[in-house]
Structures are given as structure tokens and as C-alpha cells.
Amino acid sequence: MPGGQDKLTRTTVRTITDLARLAGVSPGTVSRALAGKSLVNARTREKIVDLARTHGFRPNQMASGLRRQKTGVIGVAIPLGHDVRQQISDSFFMTLLGLLADELTDKGYDLMLRRVVPDSDPDWLDRFIGSGMIDGVIVIGQSDQFDRIEDVADGYRAMVVWGNHQEGQRHCVVGTDNRLGGRLAAERLIAAGARRLAFLGDTGPMEFAARFAGAQDIAARMGLPPVLALPTHLSPDRASEEIARHIAQAGRAIDGIFAATDTLAALCLTQLRAQGLRVPDDVRLIGFDDLPIARQTIPALTTVRQDIAAGAHGLVDLLLRRLAGESTESLVLPPELAIRETA
Amino acid sequence: MPGGQDKLTRTTVRTITDLARLAGVSPGTVSRALAGKSLVNARTREKIVDLARTHGFRPNQMASGLRRQKTGVIGVAIPLGHDVRQQISDSFFMTLLGLLADELTDKGYDLMLRRVVPDSDPDWLDRFIGSGMIDGVIVIGQSDQFDRIEDVADGYRAMVVWGNHQEGQRHCVVGTDNRLGGRLAAERLIAAGARRLAFLGDTGPMEFAARFAGAQDIAARMGLPPVLALPTHLSPDRASEEIARHIAQAGRAIDGIFAATDTLAALCLTQLRAQGLRVPDDVRLIGFDDLPIARQTIPALTTVRQDIAAGAHGLVDLLLRRLAGESTESLVLPPELAIRETA
DNA sequence: GTGAAAGCGCTAACAC
DNA sequence: GTGTTAGCGCTTTCAC
Numbered sequence: 001m002p003g004g005q006d007k008l009t010r011t012t013v014r015t016i017t018d019l020a021r022l023a024g025v026s027p028g029t030v031s032r033a034l035a036g037k038s039l040v041n042a043r044t045r046e047k048i049v050d051l052a053r054t055h056g057f058r059p060n061q062m063a064s065g066l067r068r069q070k071t072g073v074i075g076v077a078i079p080l081g082h083d084v085r086q087q088i089s090d091s092f093f094m095t096l097l098g099l100l101a102d103e104l105t106d107k108g109y110d111l112m113l114r115r116v117v118p119d120s121d122p123d124w125l126d127r128f129i130g131s132g133m134i135d136g137v138i139v140i141g142q143s144d145q146f147d148r149i150e151d152v153a154d155g156y157r158a159m160v161v162w163g164n165h166q167e168g169q170r171h172c173v174v175g176t177d178n179r180l181g182g183r184l185a186a187e188r189l190i191a192a193g194a195r196r197l198a199f200l201g202d203t204g205p206m207e208f209a210a211r212f213a214g215a216q217d218i219a220a221r222m223g224l225p226p227v228l229a230l231p232t233h234l235s236p237d238r239a240s241e242e243i244a245r246h247i248a249q250a251g252r253a254i255d256g257i258f259a260a261t262d263t264l265a266a267l268c269l270t271q272l273r274a275q276g277l278r279v280p281d282d283v284r285l286i287g288f289d290d291l292p293i294a295r296q297t298i299p300a301l302t303t304v305r306q307d308i309a310a311g312a313h314g315l316v317d318l319l320l321r322r323l324a325g326e327s328t329e330s331l332v333l334p335p336e337l338a339i340r341e342t343a
Numbered sequence: 344m345p346g347g348q349d350k351l352t353r354t355t356v357r358t359i360t361d362l363a364r365l366a367g368v369s370p371g372t373v374s375r376a377l378a379g380k381s382l383v384n385a386r387t388r389e390k391i392v393d394l395a396r397t398h399g400f401r402p403n404q405m406a407s408g409l410r411r412q413k414t415g416v417i418g419v420a421i422p423l424g425h426d427v428r429q430q431i432s433d434s435f436f437m438t439l440l441g442l443l444a445d446e447l448t449d450k451g452y453d454l455m456l457r458r459v460v461p462d463s464d465p466d467w468l469d470r471f472i473g474s475g476m477i478d479g480v481i482v483i484g485q486s487d488q489f490d491r492i493e494d495v496a497d498g499y500r501a502m503v504v505w506g507n508h509q510e511g512q513r514h515c516v517v518g519t520d521n522r523l524g525g526r527l528a529a530e531r532l533i534a535a536g537a538r539r540l541a542f543l544g545d546t547g548p549m550e551f552a553a554r555f556a557g558a559q560d561i562a563a564r565m566g567l568p569p570v571l572a573l574p575t576h577l578s579p580d581r582a583s584e585e586i587a588r589h590i591a592q593a594g595r596a597i598d599g600i601f602a603a604t605d606t607l608a609a610l611c612l613t614q615l616r617a618q619g620l621r622v623p624d625d626v627r628l629i630g631f632d633d634l635p636i637a638r639q640t641i642p643a644l645t646t647v648r649q650d651i652a653a654g655a656h657g658l659v660d661l662l663l664r665r666l667a668g669e670s671t672e673s674l675v676l677p678p679e680l681a682i683r684e685t686a
Numbered sequence: 687g688t689g690a691a692a693g694c695g696c697t698a699a700c701a702c
Numbered sequence: 703g704t705g706t707t708a709g710c711g712c713t714t715t716c717a718c
Contacts, residue, residue, distance in 0.1 A: 029704055059695080061696095066695080066696075097456075098437065102458060105458055110456075132404050270639055296613055371713075371714075383687070406694090
């Protein structure tokens with residue numbers, strides 16, 4: 001191979017201008033050729049594309065983004081309000097995140113993940129949006145940030161939130177009908193023979209509050225005593241202790257437990273067993289989410305299924321529509337009972 | 344409030360230049376003031392910072408990144424080689440991802456997540472690196488991409504990989520000593536009375552292959568028959584079927600099962616039970632990872648613990664050092680036996 | 687301590 | 703079809 005050519009081949013080509021020089025055309029043409037957009041002579045294009053490949057050149061997305069005023073990146077924020085630690089490792093959110101990554105990749109977007117602690121950074125949402133790094137944002141879980149999200153929603157359209165839907169809210173939300181889910185759960189517990197119901201989990205977060213409220217609806221309608229709230233944290237270690245205490249105290253006074261999540265339900269199952277209560281004979285138990293673990297407990301967990309895949313799809317679909325200028329309604333997904341062995 | 348001032352207050356300030364105009368200084372000064380770096384008159388700085396706050400201004404990170412040739416973003420790639428689906432929802436990787444997000448946030452970096460399917464995009468790593476969007480990359484899991492990662496490692500230093508360490512490899516890796524973990528597992532099974540061992544899971548991925556090899560080491564050393572490989576997929580549904588079949592076929596010919604992950608072990612436990620085999624009396628069982636589920640099965644799962652938090656910390660620490668120009672050794676973490684009830 | 691000016695790498699008018 | 707030019711919003715010399 002002649003020296004000159006060899007040297008050319010070895011030239012590092014970092015910019016579109018380098019490539020243009022090699023191809024003997026102008027940077028503009030290279031840009032057009034690589035973008036595959038406007039008309040470029042087929043031969044020229046081929047030559048440029050070839051050259052780009054052999055040199056492993058890819059256009060700098062930062063520069064392109066700056067110029068075009070769009071980044072090709074969607075931000076995904078997970079606010080950790082109620083229960084700072086552990087929430088991000090919560091299986092449900094993690095599964096949703098995985099599916100979101102899939103959906104966004106499919107649509108040609110990258111995903112920028114940001115875990116935020118609103119208490120120590122009240123400005124989290126504006127900062128994320130204002131960073132200039134993202135074309136839109138998906139917020140996973142309203143946590144205790146409902147109002148802050150509402151505030152932002154008026155001035156920023158490229159946002160969709162996973163969470164609970166509230167009459168008249170201004171931000172676009174995708175989520176399960178938690179209240180209905182709560183009703184289904186309570187109905188199932190009652191159908192399985194329970195009369196004195198309890199709700200296991202923190203009722204602070206809106207989603208959980210709605211699940212709790214749904215259960216109360218049914219208890220009231222059936223003339224049963226109000227559902228007892230048994231608050232816990234979300235982190236497995238603390239929750240286990242708290243559940244043990246709850247069962248020790250309230251144990252025989254209740255015969256049906258609606259756990260806010262499957263994770264909590266699984267923990268609860270272990271504790272019930274440890275304290276000699278049989279499930280479902282002494283106590284009926286129902287979870288929420290229908291995570292893989294629900295099939296793996298013994299006895300297998302009856303639960304209220306959320307369609308996570310549909311949720312992820314909906315979040316991305318709505319966001320892209322909003323980016324395209326459409327205005328969109330919120331999407332409320334129906335929960336579904338998955339009846340197994342615990343209720 | 345006088346009209347003029349009102350108008351000023353309402354002016355949208357999107358750029359540093361807008362802000363400069365308001366403050367009556369030059370863009371350069373605003374930049375300096377906001378960056379908090381070089382010397383700016385305290386009064387001027389205060390005024391600028393105030394103005395920025397009241398107008399909710401934040402500098403555009405794309406522009407800043409372009410100019411400074413660094414983005415403040417670390418890419419996290421999850422290659423899905425062996426078993427395309429489900430791997431991203433694999434609890435272990437997800438937990439690691441959550442912890443990585445924490446660590447990176449702490450260090451002031453953002454995290455860009457990319458799920459890649461090497462089979463359909465052989466160029467995934469170069470593309471990610473060459474995108475200009477990230478300052479460095481963390482690869483979670485070598486999958487079947489060991490060689491490709493090796494190829495890249497020579498020319499790109501800002502990369503750290505979670506995975507298995509191989510003598511003489513060129514890329515910087517953080518991971519558990521899987522072979523040692525395999526040895527611990529086999530030793531434990533044998534100590535619990537097993538003599539005919541099996542390894543449950545795909546032995547294709549390097550991590551798993553090393554675990555398997557570790558178990559073989561011990562079987563050989565103890566003069567036992569070779570460890571039987573019972574391949575499965577990672578997705579719970581397929582795995583369950585496959586496990587059921589394995590047990591039906593090999594069931595009584597083996598008395599100790601080393602599962603490649605806790606998830607598989609939990610599934611296995613269910614199937615063993617379904618087929619009337621008692622654990623640990625008929626069959627001893629040991630998992631790998633020590634995920635939360637290991638404590639929740641009945642009986643609770645004996646397993647080999649990986650220190651995920653240390654892993655996440657190590658990955659970020661090493662990557663930042665490499666970014667700073669240091670050259671770093673790989674980090675091999677010791678696994679630890681968590682003895683519970685299944686072996 | 688601050689302003690002016692150049693330019694990061696790319697794209698999109700606008701010429702020709 | 704292709705080249706030229708003018709920025710996208712920011713940082714950073716270099717003057718003063």
C-alpha cells in the first residue's frame with residue numbers, strides 16, 4: 001500500500017470537517033449525506049458513508065443537538081420522596097424502567113436516568129427540564145411531589161408522569177386505576193371469607209392512598225368495620241420488623257390483609273407464618289402489582305395485576321405525541337385480579 | 344411596581360447572554376459568576392446569581408458540554424447477548440443499576456442508560472462511545488461480548504466493566520470472583536451431604552461459566568462425579584418449564600443443585616416441591632447473588648453473596664480515576680457464603 | 687475584575 | 703447537488 005494512502009487511512013477523523021477533507025467535499029455535504037436527508041448525489045453519498053465506516057466516524061451528538069435544538073434524549077426521573085432509600089430498587093419501578101428503556105430505544109431515543117431526592121433538592125424537576133439535555137421527561141411515581149409536578153405542567157408540555165389520576169389534574173399521567181384495584185382486592189378478600197380487613201403499607205403516596213381508599217369503599221358498602229391501616233416503610237428490613245409488630249398486635253383481630261405491593265405481601269407471608277398464622281385459613285392475603293415474586297411464594301400470592309408493559313408503552317407513546325405537538329389525555333389502565341392461593 | 348421593571352422581570356431569559364443584558368455585564372462574566380470559578384467581584388456575582396434564580400435560568404448543558412469537551416454524563420450499557428429478553432429486568436442488574444445511579448449522582452454525573460442487543464447491532468459499543476454524549480462508559484455484564492469489549496479497551500480508556508476477570512485481559516473489570524463463588528457453593532452442598540451435584544443455568548455467559556468451573560474444581564478434588572449441567576434460559580417462564588423437565592429427568596440422580604442465580608434457585612425450589620422432593624433432605628440447593636428473595640423463600644435460600652454495593656462503588660470509583668488519567672487495576676470482590684436453610 | 691472575540695462540531699438557509 | 707456562511711449557547715484565552 002502506498003505511503004500516502006496509508007497515511008490517509010490512518011488519519012483520525014473526529015469531525016465532519018475531517019471527513020469532508022478526506023472525501024474532497026464540503027462539511028455541509030457530509031452532514032447531508034450522513035443524515036440521509038436532502039438530496040445528495042448517490043455516488044458522493046456512498047463514498048462518504050464508506051469513509052465514515054472505515055474510519056469509525058460518528059457525528060457528535062452534542063453538537064448536532066445544540067444546533068438542532070433537540071437532543072434525542074428523554075429524561076426519566078425517579079423522585080424519592082416518601083421513603084428515600086430503596087425505592088429505586090423497588091421491583092416495580094425497576095421493571096417499568098427496563099421496559100421504558102426498550103420502548104424509547106425502539107423510537108430512537110436515549111434515556112437519561114435521574115434519581116432525585118426532592119427534600120434535598122426542591123428544584124429537581126426544573127433543573128432536569130432546564131438542563132438542555134433532554135427533549136422531554138418521564139417522571140416515575142408522583143411520590144409526594146404531586147403539587148410540584150402540577151406547577152411545572154402548565155409551562156412545560158413535554159412531560160408524562162407515571163402515577164395516580166386525580167380529577168381535574170393538569171399533568172398528563174399514565175397509571176393503574178388504583179382505587180378500583182383497592183376495591184377488587186377488598187372484594188376478593190371478603191369473597192374468600194375475610195371480614196376484618198387491614199391495609200399494609202404507607203398510605204402517604206397517592207397511589208397507595210387510592211388503593212387504601214378503594215378498600216375502604218368496599219368495607220363501607222358491605223357494612224364491615226373500617227379497614228385498619230398498618231403503616232410500614234418500603235425497605236425490606238424495616239418493613240419486616242414493622243410487619244412482625246403489626247401482626248403480633250393486631251394478628252387475630254384481622255382476617256384479611258391487603259398489602260400495598262407484592263413485595264410487602266411476600267414479607268408479610270413470611271411473618272404470618274413465623275407467628276403461626278395459616279394463609280389463607282386464618283388470614284387471607286392479597287398483594288398488588290403481580291411481580292414475578294407473586295408466583296414464587298408458597299402459597300402463591302393472589303394479587304392485583306398492573307399491566308406494566310402497557311404502562312411503559314403508554315408513557316412513551318403519549319410523550320412522543322406531546323413532543324409532536326398533540327395534546328393528550330391521561331391514560332388510566334384497568335387493574336386485574338390474579339387469583340392464586342392466598343385469598 | 345413600575346412598568347419597566349415589571350417587563351424586565353417577565354423577560355424570558357434562556358441564555359447566558361439574556362442574563363448578561365439584564366445584569367448589565369458581559370456574557371463572559373455571567374459564565375464566570377455562575378461557574379463559581381475564576382474571580383468575579385462578589386457584588387457582581389451576587390447580582391447575577393440572584394437574577395438567575397428569580398428567572399429560573401440554568402445554563403444549557405449541551406452548549407457547555409460542547410465547548411468544554413465534556414458532558415458530565417456517564418453511559419451505562421447493558422448488553423443483552425445470551426438471553427435477549429428479561430435480562431434487563433434481572434434483579435441483580437437492576438439493583439446494581441440503582442446503586443450506580445446513586446454513586447454517579449453523588450459524584451455529580453448523570454447517567455445515560457442504553458440497553459443494547461449486540462446481535463442486531465454489532466457496533467453498539469463504538470456507537471455509544473463515539474456518540475459524543477458521554478464522558479465514559481460502564482458496561483454491565485460482559486454477556487457474550489468479551490472480545491468486542493477487549494477490542495475497544497485498547498483505544499478507549501474511559502471504560503469499566505462489570506463482569507468476570509480473566510487472566511491477562513485488557514479491559515478494566517469489577518466483579519465477584521465467580522470461580523471462588525462456585526467453589527464455595529459446591530463445598531457447601533457437599534458439607535450438607537450432597538454427592539451428585541448439578542449446576543442449574545446457562546453456562547454460556549462467562550460469569551456463569553466460571554461459577555460452574557468452580558463447582559467442577561471441587562467435585563474433581565473430592566473425587567465426586569462431574570457436576571451435571573442443567574441449562575436454562577433466564578426468563579422465569581421458560582426457565583420454570585425447563586427446570587421442571589430437568590428435575591423430572593435427573594431428579595433422584597442428583598442430590599445437590601447449585602443454581603446460577605437466586606432467581607433460578609427460587610424457581611427451582613418451587614419445582615422441587617411440586618415434584619415431591621424435599622429440600623434440603625432429598626436435595627440440597629444453593630443460589631448465587633443473595634438478592635432479597637433469598638430470605639423470603641421457604642425454606643430460606645442458602646446462597647453465595649455478591650456485594651453489589653461494593654461493586655457499584657468500585658465501578659464508579661475506577662471509572663472516575665480513569666477519567667482523571669490514572670491507570671487502574673481490575674477489582675475482584677470476594678464472594679461470601681450466606682448459609683440459610685436449603686443447604 | 688471584566689469585556690471582546692474566537693470557536694467547540696454540527697446543521698440549515700441561501701447561493702450558485 | 704454542493705459550497706459557503708452564519709450561528710446553536712456556552713467557555714476561555716487575551717486584552718485592558
